[in-house]
Amino acid sequence: MLNANGLVKRYGDVTALGGFDLRVEPGEIAGLVGHNGAGKTTFFEIAAGLVRADAGSVVARGEVGMAPQQLALYPSVTVRETLRLFGGLAGLRRRSLARAVDVAAEEMALTEVLDRRVSVLSGGQQRRTQAATALLADPGVLLLDEPTVGADPETRAALLAAVRRRADGGAAVVYCTHYLPELAELEATIAVARNGRVIARGTGAELLKGLPGEVRVTLDDDEITVSTTDPTATLAALLRDLDRPVRGIDIRQPSLDDLYRELAHAA
Numbered sequence: 001m002l003n004a005n006g007l008v009k010r011y012g013d014v015t016a017l018g019g020f021d022l023r024v025e026p027g028e029i030a031g032l033v034g035h036n037g038a039g040k041t042t043f044f045e046i047a048a049g050l051v052r053a054d055a056g057s058v059v060a061r062g063e064v065g066m067a068p069q070q071l072a073l074y075p076s077v078t079v080r081e082t083l084r085l086f087g088g089l090a091g092l093r094r095r096s097l098a099r100a101v102d103v104a105a106e107e108m109a110l111t112e113v114l115d116r117r118v119s120v121l122s123g124g125q126q127r128r129t130q131a132a133t134a135l136l137a138d139p140g141v142l143l144l145d146e147p148t149v150g151a152d153p154e155t156r157a158a159l160l161a162a163v164r165r166r167a168d169g170g171a172a173v174v175y176c177t178h179y180l181p182e183l184a185e186l187e188a189t190i191a192v193a194r195n196g197r198v199i200a201r202g203t204g205a206e207l208l209k210g211l212p213g214e215v216r217v218t219l220d221d222d223e224i225t226v227s228t229t230d231p232t233a234t235l236a237a238l239l240r241d242l243d244r245p246v247r248g249i250d251i252r253q254p255s256l257d258d259l260y261r262e263l264a265h266a267a
């Protein structure tokens with residue numbers, strides 16, 4: 001479980017966090033979205049104990065595993081040495097360390113490259129190595145900052161499956177991304193950050209309720225597009241009033257992208 005309450009962090013005149021609240025239950029994946037500079041990284045740094053908040057509190061049950069956005073790896077050592085180093089720092093020894101390295105490498109599809117130097121890995125492999133460092137100590141709280149950037153589709157799927165598995169095993173996961181379909185795939189709840197606060201929180205369905213979708217009717221030489229919160233009723237009304245043949249009908253339900261745009265531009 002992770003529970004952040006009223007976090008405040010200022011850097012000079014800049015308020016990075018201005019009363020940031022986020023509670024994530026064991027087994028839950030919370031997708032944290034928000035524009036650049038919304039405070040996501042600052043929140044991670046405070047939750048991981050790397051930076052002190054000016055006010056507020058964070059309670060985390062169990063180890064906190066974090067994969068930061070900016071890669072922090074030593075280029076001249078191998079993936080295995082990297083994982084052993086991070087596992088050692090987390091207190092793992094001997095057999096449990098070796099096992100944790102194997103499991104994390106397997107989950108992040110790194111088994112083949114375990115004995116390669118970090119400097120010769122592809123960008124996606126480096127990012128997965130970073131994510132693997134967060135998994136080693138069987139964390140109760142997992143903080144992942146855009147781990148799929150640069151990953152090919154197969155790797156992305158493996159990575160998302162690993163995140164899901166960790167949540168199913170009881171971890172509270174916060175998953176930062178600018179790529180919203182991933183959150184639907186992860187069945188994540190959503191937290192939208194803006195200007196250092198969480199301004200919307202809930203399941204995708206809860207947050208999408210009330211947002212307009214779109215109905216499009218294609219005619220022989222024309223197209224009618226209507227933005228509506230009730231596509232079925234709107235479509236029925238459109239069809240009733242039309243006296244020309246209809247060539248096509250398209251209904252678009254509101255998406256997480258619509259929500260994000262709506263909230264990101266809200267005052």
Ligand SMILES: Nc1ncnc2c1ncn2[C@@H]1O[C@H](COP(=O)(O)OP(=O)(O)OP(=O)(O)O)[C@@H](O)[C@H]1O
Pocket residue numbers: 011014015016034035036037038039040041042043069
């Ligand atoms: N060490 C620092 N010194 C000064 N300002 C900082 C520092 N760290 C963060 N900030 C500022 O705090 C604000 C929040 O930054 P943060 O990195 O938390 O945003 P973010 O949501 O992670 O953005 P992104 O999506 O770009 O990663 C920004 O205005 C940033 O410039």
